[in-house]
Amino acid sequence: MKMLRLLAVAATAALGAAPAWAQSYPTKPIKIIVSTSAGGATDIMARILGHHITQRTGQPHVVDNRAGASGNLAMDAVAKAAPDGYTLGFANTGNITINPYLFKSLTYDPLSDLVPIGPVGTVPLFLVINGKLPAKTLAEFIAYAKANPDKVSYAGAGVGTTPDLTGGEFARRAGLKLVVVPFRGTAPATAAVIGGDVQFTFVSMGPNFEFVRNGTLRALAAATPARRPYAPDVPTFAEEGFPAFEMSTWFALFAPRGTPKAIVEQLNGYTRDVQADPEAKKRFEATFIDPLVLTQGEFAAVVKADAVKYEQIVREAGIKLE
Secondary structure (H helix, E strand, C coil): CHHHHHHHHHHHHHHHCCCHHHHCCCCCCEEEEECCCCCCHHHHHHHHHHHHHHHHHCCCEEEEECCCHHHHHHHHHHHCCCCCCCEEEEEEHHHHHHHHHHECCCCCCCCCCEEEEEEEEEEECEEEEECCCCCCCHHHHHHHHHHCCCCCEEEEECCCCHHHHHHHHHHHHHCCCCEEEEECCHHHHHHHHHHCCCCEEEECCHHHHHHHHCCCEEEEEECCCCCCCCCCCCCECCCCCCCCCCCEEEEEEEEECCCCHHHHHHHHHHHHHHHHCHHHHHHHHHCCCEECCCCHHHHHHHHHHHHHHHHHHHHHHCCCEC
16 A cells, blocks of 8 residues: 555656646747748748737747748757747748758758647749730740740749749750749849840749730649649649649648657647638638648648659759858
8 A cells, every 4th residue: 555655646746847838838939930031922821820820829929031042041940949948930842852962061950850730831833924915825925935045034033042943943854944033032033034134933823813814924834733723724833744743832831850740730729720720711812822731741742742842853953052
């Protein structure tokens, strides 16, 4: 009997020593470090998710924008934060699955030092050309580019970014030799196409929908598995003879390595049920963000597969940054 009492006391002490997260999480504000400056798609989705987490938990959230070095500054801070669920990172495809192969040296490993929690949405890419060009279809544009190699150039939206690598991959698969004109971001790249200085680029539909609608830009193909409801007349690359040519940018939540699985799963639940929030859904639709609902395990598999894909694309492109 005495031994049983001792065991009971020991068990009670062990329960009392259980970490705080196992009893209740969160109990204080959550910081979300975002890999871009305020105003872009990454930042918008981080704020939508942060607001949702606050609604669900009653705890405030803080968005900390740390733009620079293609997201490496932000994700390095997340990787080195305490793995307690109170410092999280919000990143996009390039930050996690392209940067490890694009940069010669990093102070952290995005694929091993960060835990994928879950995505909030994805933005597919569309090939757009200047609306005054004679090509009406992707096949016609490829024929035009091959017949006029000195007249067709590509607006690269930031060296090593998803749109930039997509353009290079398209040119390789289509057998095109193009002049690449580099720009610092998609906005100036798109402006150059609209102005006729460059003939085509890859863009998301959100900020460019009106240009496509009024004919200033002509969307020839979508790098998606199926046509998008907001662009039903734009065929997919697969329909145009480019199977498995799917390129998009996902936006997702990450945690430092070592974050308790219970917390990771709880946060993944928020990334999934935010899709059902009427206000969040309205904002997603207004910015042409496609919902992406995945379990933590499913999203981890996506990250792994994308890393394999982009390692090959970066290697074939021959790009390396300091």
